[in-house]
Amino acid sequence: MRMKRTLATVAAAAIAATGLVACSDDSNDNKDNNAKDGGNVTVKIGTTESDQEAWRVFKDLAKDNGINLDIVQFSDYSPVNEALAQGEIDVNKFQHIKYLAAYNQSSGNDLRIVGSTEIVPLALFWKDHTSLDGIEGKEIAIPNDPSNQGRAINVLVQAGLLKLKGNIADELAPTPTDIDKDASKVSVVPVDASQTPSAYNEGRPAIINNTWLDRAGIEPSTSIFQDDPNSKEAEPYINVFAARKDDIDDETLNKLVELWQTPEVEEAVAKDSKGTSVPVYRDKQELNDILDRLQNK
Template identity: 60%
Template sequence: MQIRRVLAATSAAVIAATGLVACSSDSSDSASGDSESSEQDGPIRVGTTDAAKKAWAVLEEQAEAAGLDIEIENFADYSTPNQALEQGQLDTNNFQHLKFLAEYNVGNDSDLTPIVATEIIPLALFWKDHDSLDGIEGESIAIPNDPSNQGRAINVLVQADLITLKEEGLVTPTPADIDTEASKVQITPVDAAQTPSAYGEGTPAIINNSFLDRAGIDPNLAVFQDDPNSPEAEPYINAFVVRAEDADNETIKKLAELWHSPEVQAAVDEDAKGTSVQVERTQEELQEILDRLEEAERNS
């Protein structure tokens, strides 16, 4: 059994310039094959943005024990794993939540499909040298400025009773939806990668879990986080995703379901320092959530 890990740290600009080339000459056959087939021609090529995490090494071990040949490819940004999947460079990816996928599908006229849920990573507010929200009124809070995470970050502050919206219940509020007169704090949207720097300078900041890890910030230092078990959290369920024609590929599903093995989950918990919440939803439930999010995205 052969397991290959390819660390493709190529930037989006380079990939866009050179094109996404399939890893093997068999990719076109795999992409156009019978969706009902459980056969997999060649290794299962899996894309992610955090291949260095322990969970991926453990997944490799579990895949080998299950008789699956896999190849893990790491990408340096959040756009190219879906592009690579669409163009046949990958067979599946696992790096995104359903909200991000809905935005990608609508924006690119795509039909990428979730097959197995993985986890929800709570989004949290951090404030250097503070262990509560006491005294935060009047502060300006740094939040990620990308559309997918900005709305969620604003809702974190709504749940913390720091921000009031002009209209309640918005899934993806924008800064324009904030009632500034009724709110207790202001927000400063910045690039997600800059939120740890803002935190380091003493500014309260909402920081994505992946950037916490890179900046060496303990996620347990959060002064507030959203509730991963609430209905409002459904858009942020992470999942293994495939092309629509592979939605019934039993070999890929078998690999994806290994993510819920005790061994992989122990590694996920270690990687996330106990903040990850395992999610098990059926493929049909995931698709229903995605359909709802895509409709909302089209109407926005």
């Protein structure tokens, strides 16, 4: 794994100033020695959300536990996994299992899961309404991207508003063609995720993910229905720490998972998500089994 003990404050400052890789390939013996002599280990971690409060708390907590986090901010999702696969970073935390599965399938790489963080339920919003009453016959805007469309349809299935046809290709990722229109109470219109708040503001019901809720200033607490974070349908959307296959049992990376799951970080995550995030504590093997099932499909 690409981690290295910080030997001196001056060296650490030089690394930070130049933006170079903060560590080099070390043997397991060297990593063990770092732990024994009390030296700090530097881990380069990639994310798209480093401006959130949870990351400040996480970084401070890691430092208290002998881990210097070199947080690499990406402006877009697409390069983060590739940077990990190429060894430019040691670990990342920005994605759910389904996104990771799709990356592995398209790239031919085999990134794996170190541990779980949280899940953010996907919810249905309808301006000036507090329940599903009166929604029958309405047209509901749903995001059309691969990461959210199937989940949005399943939200409406869980709400009892849609029925799916039998023997569909993938029950975890249904498409509009899988909907039994005659047996359903509503219809759906797939739109770009950025347009779902516009549909909401026009008075139409809409499935809106947290990114666009925040940008549109819509309070998550005003949803009229959300999916069950403990359901099988929600499993692909558990957010995770990902690493290269050979590193998923690394002591330091597993320590980072433990630290993210502490009350201090979870409180900050809840604040960032305005109370919508739900902590997830799943066994590493179970998480990778879910990953494998999604990739096989």
